[in-house]
Amino acid sequence: MATTEKNSVMVELYDLSITEQKDDRFGRVITSKSLSEEDLVNIAVTRRTDLNATTLKAAMEILKEIAIEQIANGASVNFGLGYFSLGVNGVFIGDSARWDSSKHKLSVHVTPTSNLRQAINSCTAVVRGMATTGLAINSITDMGSGEVNSRLTPGGGINLTGSKIKIEGDAAGVGIKLINQDTQEETPIPRQSILVNDPSKITFIVPESLANGDYLLVLTTQFGNSGSLLKEPRSCNSEYILKVTV
Template sequence: MATNDPKKHSITGNLVANMLTEREDDYTFNVTYTANRTIKDLCKLAAAGKSKFTASELESAYNDLKEQAKTELFTSATVEFGFTNNMLGVDGPFIGPEAKFDPAVNSVTMRCIPRTEFKSDLESISVIVGQVSEGLPTITKVTDVVTGEVNARITPGGSLNGTGKRVRIVGEEGKPVGFFFINTNDQTEKAVPMTALSRNDPSYFSFIIPSLPDGSYYLEVATQAGTNNKTLVKEVRRNRFPYVLTVGAGGSDRPEIE
């Protein structure tokens, strides 16, 4: 018998000690992601499902809609596209009634607000809490040396100083260890060369920020360092700093987990 009840969804993940607070019983929830889907992937999946269009037709239609959405957005319309309502804004101070836009202190930004229908969908998702992940490397704070900003904007080519627990980069040959910047839009990854590390201690690190296009990024640390500085754990342990780091004018400095 057919039903109109919405499909039930669930997400799983593990608890990780929250090093950003002083409570010893405070944890954050790290979602276990199952895949990374691009627009091309979604078109292929939809075409293989119930869609009457081919993957190429769906992608072509999406690209046409995206270009039209950009045209409308960039001419001051508010645009419903994807999961959000999108609009432009201008950040920075305007001093005095005759103030002009100054690129040195002002910037055009995109503001995205989740659409109401998806907010209600989120309330219906069940969350399955797995085990507590112990001993993960954890970054607690980063400071951009060029600007002095903390947990916010970063400057490619400048130094980034950080503090944390078990953040010393060590590992067996061939293992993917180090610091990595993950683009929040397309999930592309940029590794920090080990030669860029100027300090590599269990609780402190410093490195030169690699060349990164304007945008927003997560910083992740991967290491085989154990609780005992003289030993290595069997597998690489990787963890994400919960603040979004921004290059240029775009992005947000709000944490992923509040």
């Protein structure tokens, strides 16, 4: 069950450079693995041999479609691991104000279910000290909208901050790529699209052809503090899923 005492995560420490204390650190949970819906279905089948993978997938798709339909029509829906409802962004001027799509936008509010909160609260966290690589992505800012850790705009600029993130080396995989979470298709960022490439900041242009969807940003580099390249490239995933909506 999700709330057993066996639930445990590993935490690594990184320098907290925004404070005056030289020994201040912040913790980051190490992502143990990345699972797709298909992976979850396969796990369910191994635990319950009476379940059929094809039926599970079909049922999941039907339920998702119904949930999306109901949410898009103003319903509050308890589905999966969260409660979903719509909110409104933007300011209205006057009692008779009308909807202006250039100023107003609907947004989705998600609140974790009590089962998920309980599982997290009962989880054991083990701190294993400073991260061996120090490679970390701290923030991803969409320059067009100003949104942080949430959006990518095709053809627009992205400011990425972090630690030891400079793209260096010619080993396979070195660079920045965006992985579509539905199709797992990978879109690499061309080197010529990287405008700033520093240890703590990278600025790049998002490909104009990037399709709508949810994306994971993965950065891989051989950059080392000593000025020499690391023998093996090291990778870091963004903590947040980034959405593209054109």
